[in-house]
Amino acid sequence: MTDTQPVRLALTDILRLGMLGISTRKLRAALSALGISIGIATMIIVTGIPASSQAALLEELSALGTNMLRAEPAPNQTPPVLLPESSLGSVERIGPVTGAAMVANTHTVVRRSDRTDPNDGSGLTVLASSLGLLDAINGKVHSGKFLDPSTQDFPTAVLGYVAATRLGINQLVPGQQAPQVYIANHWFSVIGILDPMPLAPDVERAVMVGWGAAKSQLGFDGHPTVMYVKARENAIEDVRAVLPDTLYAQLPGLVQVSRPSDALAAKRASESNFSALFLGLAGVALLVGGVGVANTMFISVLERRREIGLRRALGATRGQIRSQFLTEAVALSGLGGLAGTVLGVVVTLGYATYQGWPPVIPPLAVVGGVLGAVVVGVVAGIHPSIRAARLTPTQALAST
Structure with missing residues (x-):
């Protein structure tokens, strides 16, 4: 009798399985990603708008007499x-x-x-x-x-x-x-x-x-x-x-x-304080978005127990089940982060243009926004993916 080795899934297969849960539950996925989008967009806006305002202020100071x-x-x-x-x-x-x-x-x-x-x-x-x-x-x-x-x-x-x-x-x-x-x-x-x-x-x-x-x-x-x-x-x-x-x-x-220009330096300091406040609000929005993603993943595990049991019965390993659900959580957060980044950049550019300021989008905020969304997805998806992987085929198929 020969030992059978589990089939190793390619990265593209894992991504396809992860996106399957999002594509079959579009409305729920969109609502979950919305929280992430709001947090990322807020973070970019509250860093981009003060940066644009500061750039305009520095131009004015240079013209008037720094x-x-x-x-x-x-x-x-x-x-x-x-x-x-x-x-x-x-x-x-x-x-x-x-x-x-x-x-x-x-x-x-x-x-x-x-x-x-x-x-x-x-x-x-x-x-x-x-x-x-x-x-x-x-x-x-x-x-x-x-x-x-x-x-x-x-x-x-x-x-x-x-x-x-x-x-x-x-x-x-x-x-x-x-x-x-x-x-x-x-x-x-x-x-x-x-x-x-x-x-x-x-x-x-x-x-x-x-x-x-x-x-x-x-x-x-x-x-x-x-x-x-x-x-x-x-x-x-x-x-x-x-x-x-x-x-x-x-x-x-x-x-x-x-x-x-010393008085205007104090003005910039007060603007920085407001930016810190809004960044705190953006962090709260990201936390709420992460909770929404985690909730969606938990519900997804409960609803798809039969699917999990069938895949386990057909030879899927715990690691593959875990990778599928973790990928789904990361993809959900990543899509929300990408949408939030686009929204934040568009709002910042529009507002800066309306005010006549030179538009400034801090690259760190953009990169940090997308990476932050991915991190939130990883954190939110770890426990649901582990819970799904722990289900045995008999437990999953016996559920109604």
């Missing part, structure tokens, strides 16, 4: 700290500095007319400005032009975006007489209006006049109150460290230096 520093005397000092009039030249001599400008509060009131309340300045500030201000803060002119050597010593003014709105001067028309504003009993002709500058709100709410005009007509003492500095990004921290000594060598601790 390499920009703002230095000013510490507030509430008695006597107040006065930066030297030579501050601009001193800062420009720092090696990595690529641009610098200074402004000073003239402590005067600007009005639309000499007939309005002399104390009502509409919450606006009159700043004496050096000529390189726009380059230093990456500002742009909305209408007209900025101060230049031919106008800085004359009664001319440039309005920040908010200041122009409050003064009712929103556009300058070439060829027409320039509108005027009243500053400290002097009329100044408006020659320019600036675009919005989110990283320089003090400039948005200010009226800029030339350094020479501020001295001759507004009684300005010539001491700058704020320095704007641009430097190479790889040396920005080094420049930040030496600025206080450069501006006020006597007591450098009384000069504070900040980066306008």
Whole structure:
């Protein structure tokens, strides 16, 4: 009598047997895979959308001034700290500095007319400005032009975006007489209006006049109150460290230096916290999906006991039965993960495009989504497949 060896099933045969249970119970399989799909789609969406938002934010920061520093005397000092009039030249001599400008509060009131309340300045500030201000803060002119050597010593003014709105001067028309504003009993002709500058709100709410005009007509003492500095990004921290000594060598601790982008870094941190929360929700969705797959596999084992008994009677080994049901669980989760990945990518691309952001799909989220679904399928299918393999032919065929 010769020993009979069980037939070894090829991988394609195992896959075909595993897909058989899915194809014969399509609705139940679809509902089970839905939980996996929702979890994977959520994971991709909550990583892709913040990544796209961050990419757009970084582009905006790069355009507005990630390499920009703002230095000013510490507030509430008695006597107040006065930066030297030579501050601009001193800062420009720092090696990595690529641009610098200074402004000073003239402590005067600007009005639309000499007939309005002399104390009502509409919450606006009159700043004496050096000529390189726009380059230093990456500002742009909305209408007209900025101060230049031919106008800085004359009664001319440039309005920040908010200041122009409050003064009712929103556009300058070439060829027409320039509108005027009243500053400290002097009329100044408006020659320019600036675009919005989110990283320089003090400039948005200010009226800029030339350094020479501020001295001759507004009684300005010539001491700058704020320095704007641009430097190479790889040396920005080094420049930040030496600025206080450069501006006020006597007591450098009384000069504070900040980066306008620091507030937006806090915004990115809060977005990361929300992303962690949503990733937790995605994990819960995956867990629920895994429970659904496990439940489906348990029911499948109970419903197919006769099939299992018949296959065992015809010579199928426990390992083959186990492989069949485990493959079915992995295939069910894998199909759900693939559908969830496609859904997550489509939603992320659509939302990023709608918001005008550069679409970013983290590759790790896509790969991790599919692999995560497969892992869930393995975990959910191990016990049902082992239970099916333990059934003897007589137990399986005797069930009704």
